[in-house]
Structures are given as C-alpha cells and as structure tokens.
Amino acid sequence: MHLDLRNRRxxxxxxxxxxxPNLQQLRDMLNIASRVPDHGGLxxxxxxxxxxxxREALGxxxxxxxxxxxxxxxxxxxxxxxxxxxxAPEVVVVIGCYQQAHRxxxxxxxxxxxxxxxxxxxxxxxxxxxxxxxxxxxAYDETVxxxxxxxxNEVIVxxxxxxxxxxxLAERPRPTLDSLLQEFSA
Ligand SMILES: Cc1cc2nc3c(=O)[nH]c(=O)nc-3n(C[C@H](O)[C@H](O)[C@H](O)COP(=O)(O)O)c2cc1C
Numbered sequence: 374m375h376l377d378l379r380n381r382r383x384x385x386x387x388x389x390x391x392x393x394p395n396l397q398q399l400r401d402m403l404n405i406a407s408r409v410p411d412h413g414g415l416x417x418x419x420x421x422x423x424x425x426x427x428r429e430a431l432g433x434x435x436x437x438x439x440x441x442x443x444x445x446x447x448x449x450x451x452x453x454x455x456x457x458x459x460x461a462p463e464v465v466v467v468i469g470c471y472q473q474a475h476r477x478x479x480x481x482x483x484x485x486x487x488x489x490x491x492x493x494x495x496x497x498x499x500x501x502x503x504x505x506x507x508x509x510x511x512a513y514d515e516t517v518x519x520x521x522x523x524x525x526n527e528v529i530v531x532x533x534x535x536x537x538x539x540x541x542l543a544e545r546p547r548p549t550l551d552s553l554l555q556e557f558s559a
Contacts, residue, residue, distance in 0.1 A: 376499035382544070383494065384503035386460050389536030393462025398500050402535075403465070406493035409485055415475070417482035418489045418530065421466040421521060428458040431520065438516055457511070461504075461534035465493065468523060469530040483530075490531040503538040506531045 394402060403420055411417070423431065436455040439446055458464055469486035471479050490506050497504035511517045512529040523529060 383505040384538040386534035389461035402496040405496035409488040413477040418486040423464045461536040463535040465533045467530045486530045504535045
C-alpha cells in the first residue's frame with residue numbers, strides 16, 4: 374500500500390488486529406524509522422519489541438499498578454488496563470536515551486526520538502499497516518519502566534502499536550493550513 378502523506382492517520386490500538394507485520398516487514402519499518410535527523414549523531418533512542426507473553430505480563434502489571442494507584446478503580450477499569458497491550462499484534466517501545474551533559478541540548482535529543490516515533494507511524498502505514506503512538510500513565514510509571522529495563526538516563530517516548538485496522542474510521546478535525554500559516558516579511 375502506498376503512503377499518501379496527505380492521508381496519514383492513526384488507528385486506535387483497540388481497533389488494530391491481525392495481520393501484523395512479519396519480522397522482515399517490522400525490521401524494514403524500524404530501519405525506515407531510524408533514518409531521522411539527529412544533531413550530533415548521538416542516536417538517542419532504542420527499540421524494544423514486546424513478545425506476546427511479555428505483552429500479557431505487562432498487562433497484568435498494569436492491572437496491578439492501576440489498583441495500587443486507585444484502590445477504587447472498578448472491574449471494567451482494571452480489565453481495560455490489563456488489555457492495553459493485547460489488542461494490536463505488534464507493540465514496539467521507543468526508548469529515548471539522552472546525554473545530559475552534552476553540547477547537543479537534551480531537547481534536541483528528545484526531538485530526534487520523537488521523530489523516530491512519527492517516522493515509525495509513517496513506515497507502518499507505507500507498508501500497508503496502521504499504527505498508534507501511545508504513552509498514557511504507564512510510560513511514566515516507575516514500576517513499568519523498571520519492568521521494561523528502562524535506565525535512569527532513559528524515558529519511554531512511546532508505545533507504538535501496529536496492526537491492521539478492523540474498521541474504517543471517520544477523520545478527526547484537522548487544523549486548516551490558513552489557521553497555521555502566517556507570512557512574515559521584514
Ligand atoms: C507523545 C504522544 C503521546 C500520546 N499518547 C496518547 C495516549 O496515551 N492516549 C491516546 O488516546 N492518544 C495518545 N496520543 C495521540 C495519538 O497518538 C494520536 O495522535 C491520535 O490517536 C490521533 O491520531 P492522528 O495521528 O490520526 O492524528 C499521543 C500522541 C503523542 C504525540
């Protein structure tokens with residue numbers, strides 16, 4: 374499938390199903406996603422591919438943490454947390470690895486790692502799949518970070534869920550170019 378950049382969109386993770394990309398397709402996407410602008414060539418990101426059993430274990434952990442965070446959470450809420458990583462057939466965690474004391478400002482390293490996430494979304498769509506970039510509370514939860522082996526100088530930039538869209542989706546409102554663009558002349 375051809376990616377028309379004019380039509381790129383996300384598909385919510387709960388609407389992503391099989392087929393997912395095979396290993397070759399996934400590696401191809403990750404190679405595409407790695408061709409990002411990178412000031413200083415620091416390569417401030419890495420990928421973590423979650424195996425199916427790991428996604429299940431992560432879901433269990435999320436359910437447990439959700440109860441610890443909010444003891445009043447209802448059963449439906451716990452179930453939602455448990456299934457968060459079980460909808461899409463593929464989930465890749467993009468981890469940002471930043472050098473604090475470097476001439477390249479951390480914010481620029483963050484920009485690069487964010488580009489990786491977006492580039493991966495584009496690569497997924499260009500390969501005929503759909504995807505969504507999610508963070509949610511789990512990305513910032515220390516127990517989850519520890520479970521995934523995220524180091525002190527690292528952050529979870531995004532969970533990229535990849536699969537095939539189960540249904541056609543309505544377009545969301547997009548800003549018009551005229552609301553964004555000003556001509557500047559000195
Ligand atoms: C850094 C980042 C984190 C996001 N985290 C979430 C999230 O946790 N939950 C959510 O519903 N959408 C989240 N989104 C929004 C979706 O990725 C996406 O933008 C939205 O589904 C609209 O899709 P679009 O790409 O077609 O505009 C996040 C977006 C970004 C850039």
